[in-house]
Amino acid sequence: xxxxxxxxxxxxxxxxxxxxxxxxxxxxxxxxxxxxxxxxxxxxxxxxxxxxxxxxxxxxxxxxxxxxxxxxxxxxxxxxxxxxxxxxxxxxxxxxxxxxxxxxxxxxxxxxxxxxxxxxxxxxxxxxxxxxxxxxxxxxxxxxxxxxxxxxxxxxxxxxxxxxxxxxxxxxxxxxxxxxxxxxxxxxxxxxxxxxxxxxxxxxxxxxxxxxxxxxxxxxxxxxxxxxxxxxxxxxxxxxxxxxxxxxxxxxxxxxxxxxxxxxxxxxxxxxxxxxxxxxxxxxxx
Amino acid sequence: xxxxxxxxxxxxxxxxxxxxxxxxxxxxxxxxxxxxxxxxxxxxxxxxxxxxxxxxxxxxxxxxxxxxxxxxxxxxxxxxxxxxxxxxxxxxxxxxxxxxxxxxxxxxxxxxxxxxxxxxxxxxxxxxxxxxxxxxxxxxxxxxxxxxxxxxxxxxxxxxxxxxxxxxxxxxxxxxxxxxxxxxxxxxxxxxxxxxxxxxxxxxxxxxxxxxxxxxxxxxxxxxxxxxxxxxxxxxxxxxxxxxxxxxxxxxxxxxxxxxxxxxxxxxxxxxxxxxxxxxxxxxxxxxxxxxxxxxxxxxxxxxxxxxxxxxxxxxxxxxxxxxxxxxxxxxxxxxxxxxxxxxxxxxxxxxxxxxxxxxxxxxxxxxxxxxxxxxxxxxxxxxxxxxxxxxxxxxxxxxxxxxxxxxxxxxxxxxx
Numbered sequence: 001x002x003x004x005x006x007x008x009x010x011x012x013x014x015x016x017x018x019x020x021x022x023x024x025x026x027x028x029x030x031x032x033x034x035x036x037x038x039x040x041x042x043x044x045x046x047x048x049x050x051x052x053x054x055x056x057x058x059x060x061x062x063x064x065x066x067x068x069x070x071x072x073x074x075x076x077x078x079x080x081x082x083x084x085x086x087x088x089x090x091x092x093x094x095x096x097x098x099x100x101x102x103x104x105x106x107x108x109x110x111x112x113x114x115x116x117x118x119x120x121x122x123x124x125x126x127x128x129x130x131x132x133x134x135x136x137x138x139x140x141x142x143x144x145x146x147x148x149x150x151x152x153x154x155x156x157x158x159x160x161x162x163x164x165x166x167x168x169x170x171x172x173x174x175x176x177x178x179x180x181x182x183x184x185x186x187x188x189x190x191x192x193x194x195x196x197x198x199x200x201x202x203x204x205x206x207x208x209x210x211x212x213x214x215x216x217x218x219x220x221x222x223x224x225x226x227x228x229x230x231x232x233x234x235x236x237x238x239x240x241x242x243x244x245x246x247x248x249x250x251x252x253x254x255x256x257x258x259x260x261x262x263x264x265x266x267x268x269x270x271x272x273x274x275x276x277x278x279x280x281x282x283x284x285x286x
Numbered sequence: 287x288x289x290x291x292x293x294x295x296x297x298x299x300x301x302x303x304x305x306x307x308x309x310x311x312x313x314x315x316x317x318x319x320x321x322x323x324x325x326x327x328x329x330x331x332x333x334x335x336x337x338x339x340x341x342x343x344x345x346x347x348x349x350x351x352x353x354x355x356x357x358x359x360x361x362x363x364x365x366x367x368x369x370x371x372x373x374x375x376x377x378x379x380x381x382x383x384x385x386x387x388x389x390x391x392x393x394x395x396x397x398x399x400x401x402x403x404x405x406x407x408x409x410x411x412x413x414x415x416x417x418x419x420x421x422x423x424x425x426x427x428x429x430x431x432x433x434x435x436x437x438x439x440x441x442x443x444x445x446x447x448x449x450x451x452x453x454x455x456x457x458x459x460x461x462x463x464x465x466x467x468x469x470x471x472x473x474x475x476x477x478x479x480x481x482x483x484x485x486x487x488x489x490x491x492x493x494x495x496x497x498x499x500x501x502x503x504x505x506x507x508x509x510x511x512x513x514x515x516x517x518x519x520x521x522x523x524x525x526x527x528x529x530x531x532x533x534x535x536x537x538x539x540x541x542x543x544x545x546x547x548x549x550x551x552x553x554x555x556x557x558x559x560x561x562x563x564x565x566x567x568x569x570x571x572x573x574x575x576x577x578x579x580x581x582x583x584x585x586x587x588x589x590x591x592x593x594x595x596x597x598x599x600x601x602x603x604x605x606x607x608x609x610x611x612x613x614x615x616x617x618x619x620x621x622x623x624x625x626x627x628x629x630x631x632x633x634x635x636x637x638x639x640x641x642x643x644x645x646x647x648x649x650x651x652x653x654x655x656x657x658x659x660x661x662x663x664x665x666x667x668x669x670x671x672x673x674x675x676x677x678x679x680x681x682x683x684x685x686x687x688x689x690x691x692x693x694x695x696x697x698x699x700x701x702x703x
Contacts, residue, residue, distance in 0.1 A: 005505065012501035108330070116335030118521035119555045120528050130534035139532040142501075211529060212498045215521040217332035221498065256494070257502035260465065263494045 004136060009257050010250065015142035017249020018149035019212075022204030023222060024229035025156060025241040026197025032173040032236020033186075033193045035092065036085060039099040041201055042223030043106035048073045048202025049209035049218065050114050053121050062124050062210075070203040077198025081191050103219060111216050118215035121206060141211060148207060152200065153242055160238055169193060173236045174285075225252075228271045234284025243282060320359040321611060321618050323604075324381030326392035328369035333394055333520065336551060336596050337366070340392060340417065342589045343600030346581075347608070355608050356616030363387060367394065374398045375405065382409050388618040389413065389607055392600075396420035396467050403429040412618075412625045416603035417596060421471045422692055424648035424678060433628045434648050435603040435641075437568050439468050440475025440693060442545055444680035445653040445673050446566035447479035450542060453671075456512040458488045458702075459542070462503055462526075463517035465492035465695070472517040472544040474693025477700075479680065486702040492695060493522075500526050504533040514539050519546035524555060531559035540564075548658055551594035553665050560665055563658045568649075569595045569638040570656045570667040578637035592666075593637075602636045609633065640675070648678045 027041045052069035056062060080102060088094040123141060131138045160166035171179040172186050180186045205214075212218070225248060233244025248267070255266025274281065325344055328337035341364055353360045363385050365377035374393060381387045390406060390413040393399060399418035406413040407429050415423065415434045424434050450456055459480065463469030469492065477487045489508050493500060507514060514535070518526045523546065530536055536559065545567025548560055571582055571592045581601060585593040593601075610627040611618060618624045632642040639652040653676040656667035679687045691697050 008505045009502060012499070012505060016499050016501075111330065111334060116333070116338060117555060118335070118524045118552065120524055120557075122557065128532075130532070132534075137534040139501075139529075139534070141532060211525070211532060213521050213524050213528070215332065215524075216334060217521075221496070253499070253502045256497065257506060260492055260494060260503070263496065 005257075007136060008138070009253055011138055012142070013250035013253035014246060015145050015249070016253055017246040018146045019204055019208050020225055020229050020249055021149045021242060021245035022152060022200050022207065024226040024233075024245055025153075025238065026200040027226050028230045028233065028236055028241040029169070029173075029193050029238070030197040031230065033169060033176070034085075034190045035176075036095050036099070037092075038197070039096060039223065040080070040102040040106060041099075041197070041226055042219035042221070043103045044073045044077065044198045044201035045205040045208070045222050046110060046214070046219040047076070047106055048205030049121065049214035050110055050205075051202070052206030052209055053114070053119055053214050056121055062121070062127075065121065066203055066206045069206040070199045073202030073205075074195045074199040078191060078195045081194040085194075086187070107216065107219060114214075116216050118213050119209075120211070120213045121209040123210045139211075145207060149245075152203075153238075156238055165189075165192075225267075228267060231271055231281055232274050234281030237281070237283040237285075240281055240283030320361040321355070321616070322361045322363060322385060322387040322389075323607060324378070324385060324387035324390045324392075325362060325364045326367050326374050326377055326381075326390070326398075327364060328394050329364075329366040331369040333369040336394060336417075336520070336594070337369075339551060339589070339594050339596040340394075340600045342585065343593070343597035344391075344604045346585055346588055346597075347601045347604035350584075351608060355611050356614075358611075358616045360608070360611075367392075367398070369394060371395055371397045371401050375401050378402055378405060382411055387411070388624070391416060391603060391607065393418045396423075399423045400427070403427065403432065406431045410621055412621055412628055414603055414607060414628065416599040419471075420467055421678070424644075424646045425688060426692060428646050431625060432647060433625075433643060435606045436599045436649070437651070438648055438678045439471035439544075440478075441648075441676060441678050441680075442566040442568060442653045443472050443475030444479045445676055446542070446544075446564075446655065447476040447481075447485075448483060448680075449566070449655050449671060449673075450513075450564070451480055451483035451485045454513075456485070456540070456542075458486050458510055458512050459515050460489035460491065460507050460511040460513075460539075461487055461515045461517075462491040462493060462507070464519070464522060465494050467694075468519070469517045470695050471693045473515070474698060476515055476544075477698050478693075481698070481701070487700055488702050490700050490703065493526075495522070497522065498525060500529045501533060504529060504535060507535060507539065511539055513542050515542045516547050517544045519549070520552065523547045523549075523552045527556055527560050527563070545569075545595065545656075548656075548667060549594050549596075550592045550667070551596060553658070553667070554592060556665060558660070560658045561660060564655065564670075565658075565667065566653055566655050567595060567667075568651050568653055569598050570654050570669050571598075572656075572661075572666040572668055573637065573639075573654070574669075575637075575639065577635050581637040592664075598637050602638060602641070605633075605636065606631050644677055646678070646684070650675050650677045652676065 048069040051072045052065035055065040055068045127141045127144050129140045131140050168184045176186050229244040229248050233240030252267050256263050327340040367374035413432045416436045419439045421438050461473045463473045491503050493503050541563045543565045548563050548565050550571045609631045613627040614624050629643050634640040641649045641651045644650050653673045654669045655671040657670050659668045
């Protein structure tokens with residue numbers, strides 16, 4: 001194991017973690033505000049990728065793909081929350097079952113619309129190359145993912161920590177009833193958070209689709225990762241989602257590099273450990 | 287036992303026998319009905335694109351002959367396996383018990399092949415495997431009632447290992463493959479002939495099937511490797527070839543692969559990252575014999591895409607079954623004779639070339655060395671060399687070969703790692 005091995009693998013882990021952050025931050029916030037375990041969250045990732053793919057085919061623009069893909073899925077998220085989940089407010093089991101129903105419908109719909117062939121989303125030339133530092137080489141695109149995630153994380157943190165809306169969201173996470181009592185429009189807030197979560201997941205889907213591909217089954221492949229991140233980091237906590245994503249990205253990467261036979265173990269064992277020692281996750285509050 | 291009970295029992299036994307006799311279709315009546323072909327294919331789930339190719343290939347041939355042979359109609363009954371062995375077995379039971387198919391065919395996963403073996407042998411139902419490629423299905427654990435019309439994993443890899451040593455300067459090769467039977471058998475076949483020529487496999491990396499991000503594995507490829515040999519399929523292939531280039535490896539270390547990694551089921555969705563990849567398989571959509579050109583054209587017209595090996599093998603498989611039906615004059619109810627006819631098909635003009643079946647039930651057929659090239663804007667597997675009539679045992683004596691253990695994760699051992 002040379003120094004080179006550790007540097008490259010760390011970078012790989014960080015960039016995978018960055019992608020996981022886009023996916024999991026929304027899931028975490030949605031749970032925090034609405035106490036909904038959204039099993040359709042992986043579907044937003046997959047659908048975002050597919051919509052992005054169609055946009056790239058039509059327009060050739062990667063930026064448009066990210067934007068349109070994320071917005072389209074945010075709209076789907078809004079419709080899902082407003083028309084369906086809202087009716088089951090407070091019924092945890094009903095909501096979970098409904099989200100898994102949606103996940104299955106989305107899966108079949110995607111198969112119907114885009115067929116079963118796997119695709120990758122083409123990226124613009126400048127992002128395609130390799131960054132070299134001495135003997136080390138890193139794919140440019142992975143550095144791009146890290147930058148995007150860092151920007152999103154900063155914006156989210158500023159919004160949550162420094163704005164009135166952010167304060168309201170934090171209030172709703174802490175105690176939705178009390179927040180409602182002091183005049184915060186919690187239903188509207190929930191809707192906004194749900195849309196934001198879908199937006200971020202779909203954005204991750206388009207960006208991830210360029211190196212992981214877009215294919216049937218991607219939804220349920222990424223979902224466990226998102227849950228591990230949220231459980232490790234703590235439900236409803238933004239710093240938790242950040243730390244959780246990086247931790248899971250690194251663990252998964254080093255797990256696969258060092259003990260490929262135990263790839264699921266190295267991912268889920270730490271989760272079980274954290275659940276046992278700190279049931280609320282690293283940053284969660286009871 | 288009283289007399290009365292004895293009489294009742296006898297009566298009951300007689301009635302049961304009569305019932306069975308009535309319900310069993312008489313040979314004459316069955317002859318008039320259609321010949322039923324049961325096809326197992328994954329139509330939903332992650333492998334659905336492959337399942338669609340399988341169905342399209344099968345239907346294309348049956349439609350060419352008007353779904354009729356030897357004076358009888360052919361009825362194709364398709365069941366969705368969902369890409370799941372348990373479901374496949376349930377559906378196979380349904381096809382045999384309920385639909386009473388005369389022949390069973392299809393299947394995708396190696397595990398499905400092993401699960402079907404005891405079932406079809408117990409049911410004595412003639413069966414063909416156009417896709418499932420695990421070596422032992424026709425080596426150490428053959429089934430009497432199964433004829434493989436497709437290929438086996440290591441068949442084309444024996445050829446590739448030999449060809450690479452003799453036609454390139456690569457002497458030290460690192461392998462990376464999907465961590466399950468298909469990957470092990472493909473890498474094993476390549477390693478065996480490459481090393482017997484004097485080459486060295488200096489590293490064997492196994493990526494779990496749940497891999498999305500190959501960077502942890504790509505970062506480990508040894509610096510002194512002359513080339514990398516990869517074994518993937520479906521979306522894993524798409525991800526791997528893309529990330530191989532992204533990691534900056536392609537510019538430095540040429541990529542070799544098994545057939546499925548650059549099969550036409552994924553090649554059209556790849557970009558220039560696939561260019562130059564050398565692989566081997568018993569088929570390429572770019573084969574320029576007249577039968578294949580006609581087939582490829584007809585398939586594109588039907589399915590709107592280039593035929594993959596899954597499409598060709600199911601087209602050939604359908605023709606195979608029809609030829610056997612012709613040989614027995616449509617009398618598929620005589621299962622033993624029908625099975626013998628399935629094993630005896632020997633034709634020169636399949637899209638992939640001439641094919642016949644060896645004593646273990648595996649095809650003897652051409653193996654093509656292919657190179658990914660761009661022709662009029664599209665990627666294709668250009669054939670650069672043809673090895674005629676290759677058996678699953680390559681140039682080895684079958685009895686000797688079968689004494690060797692099955693290729694696995696650790697066999698052949700990596701002597702130069």
